[in-house]
Amino acid sequence: MEKNLIERFIRYIKVETTSDPKSGLHPSTPSQLEFAKQLAAELIEIGLSDVSVDDNAYVMATLPSNIEKKVPVVGFIAHVDASPDFSGKNIQARFVENYDGGKITLNNDLGIELDPEVFPELLKYKGQTLITTDGTTLLSADDKAGLAEIVTAMEYLIRHPEIKHGDIKVGFTPDEEIGQGADFFDVEKFGADFAYTLDGGELGELEYENFNAASAKVKINGRIVHPGFAKNKMRNSLLIAQQFLNMLPANEVPQHTEGFEGFYHLMEMNGKVEETNMEFIIRDHNMDVFIQRKKLFNAIVEHLNLQYGEGTVELDMNDQYYNMLEQIKPVMYVVDIAEAAMIECGVTPIKKAIRGGTDGARLSYMGLPCPNVFAGGHNFHGKYEFVPVQSMVKAVEVVLKIVEKVSLM
Numbered sequence: 001m002e003k004n005l006i007e008r009f010i011r012y013i014k015v016e017t018t019s020d021p022k023s024g025l026h027p028s029t030p031s032q033l034e035f036a037k038q039l040a041a042e043l044i045e046i047g048l049s050d051v052s053v054d055d056n057a058y059v060m061a062t063l064p065s066n067i068e069k070k071v072p073v074v075g076f077i078a079h080v081d082a083s084p085d086f087s088g089k090n091i092q093a094r095f096v097e098n099y100d101g102g103k104i105t106l107n108n109d110l111g112i113e114l115d116p117e118v119f120p121e122l123l124k125y126k127g128q129t130l131i132t133t134d135g136t137t138l139l140s141a142d143d144k145a146g147l148a149e150i151v152t153a154m155e156y157l158i159r160h161p162e163i164k165h166g167d168i169k170v171g172f173t174p175d176e177e178i179g180q181g182a183d184f185f186d187v188e189k190f191g192a193d194f195a196y197t198l199d200g201g202e203l204g205e206l207e208y209e210n211f212n213a214a215s216a217k218v219k220i221n222g223r224i225v226h227p228g229f230a231k232n233k234m235r236n237s238l239l240i241a242q243q244f245l246n247m248l249p250a251n252e253v254p255q256h257t258e259g260f261e262g263f264y265h266l267m268e269m270n271g272k273v274e275e276t277n278m279e280f281i282i283r284d285h286n287m288d289v290f291i292q293r294k295k296l297f298n299a300i301v302e303h304l305n306l307q308y309g310e311g312t313v314e315l316d317m318n319d320q321y322y323n324m325l326e327q328i329k330p331v332m333y334v335v336d337i338a339e340a341a342m343i344e345c346g347v348t349p350i351k352k353a354i355r356g357g358t359d360g361a362r363l364s365y366m367g368l369p370c371p372n373v374f375a376g377g378h379n380f381h382g383k384y385e386f387v388p389v390q391s392m393v394k395a396v397e398v399v400l401k402i403v404e405k406v407s408l409m
Helices: 002-013 030-046 120-125 141-159 237-246 287-308 325-331 333-344 359-365 389-406
Strands: 049-053 059-063 074-079 094-096 104-107 112-114 130-132 168-173 194-200 205-210 212-221 263-271 275-284 313-321 350-354 372-374 386-388
Touching: 002 141, 002 389, 030 049, 030 059, 030 141, 030 168, 059 141, 074 141, 074 359, 074 389, 104 130, 141 168, 141 194, 141 386, 141 389, 194 205, 194 359, 194 389, 205 325, 205 333, 212 237, 212 287, 237 263, 237 275, 237 287, 275 287, 287 313, 313 359, 325 333, 325 359, 333 389, 372 389, 386 389
Parallel strands: 074 168, 074 194, 194 372, 205 350
Antiparallel strands: 049 059, 059 168, 094 130, 104 112, 130 386, 205 372, 212 275, 212 313, 263 275
């Protein structure tokens, strides 16, 4: 199983599937659709039924039940795209066998290292085999590790019919990294009673809480005149943007928050005197606090427009997704199944809130309860990404154990 799993993972990361938040397309990049078609063909080849891939790059398939009694239908979901935060093209994975706990040189020429003083989680994996980048791309373990684990688990079940199970659904989505992974997901067609995304990080992660999320685009309209004759005439949009930023809490940003602490995150800013544009994301686990954060944005806009004139600052703010906890609470047995499966596989569950979101958050609000299970990777979205082989193997074992436990319901 391990050999097939790792070969599959390496094959998947060789396909560049970076999503693009600005394309306006679905999927946002054509490479995702091509990869989805490859995955669908592979699912047919290993023996799954009802395999489909639509024009939006959603892949769905069924492993039919091999037991007579009716049990809940469980699903497993992962996403095909890679983050646009860093290059995902021409990924060259490196294997570090029997990791000794020291620094790992990713790229001699560039002087890039994985240093346990900076990334202390490395020390959890001494003696294990790590898959890393070569320092020039991300690894795309987010979420091609999840894809490889699900497909490998289904292949194992097909090859071992003595393992009893009910109907199992498999779903692969595009554009999760840009918040669009559930936009065209057909929950009714998928046909599962509940599901799990394999999109988590380190070994043992089990997540059923996540941020409430909003995006905010701020446009500031200035007025340009010759600086030598600007008194009482010029309106410098760059300085108004600075004023806007100064009115936000300085420490409520990603680099100063953790756990259940929310934040405001300035993702992009560009401008000149005449016009400045800023793009933010707003995050908080607590709905009441989340609402207050959005109210602050509106209050700042109102204040600046009173100061500089109506229409100086324009705000386009939209909710993206909500904390799945409210949808999971009535069906906590879904979490209990995954927790028990991990324990029986020798994995210590790490129940924590996601400081982000997954397809599972939106799917839970669409009627498909969908907690998130570890896929094994670390340091997503950048050149320091790595995944321990043994964690990936354990993820497959947990999927198999979940299937087994559902068959006994």
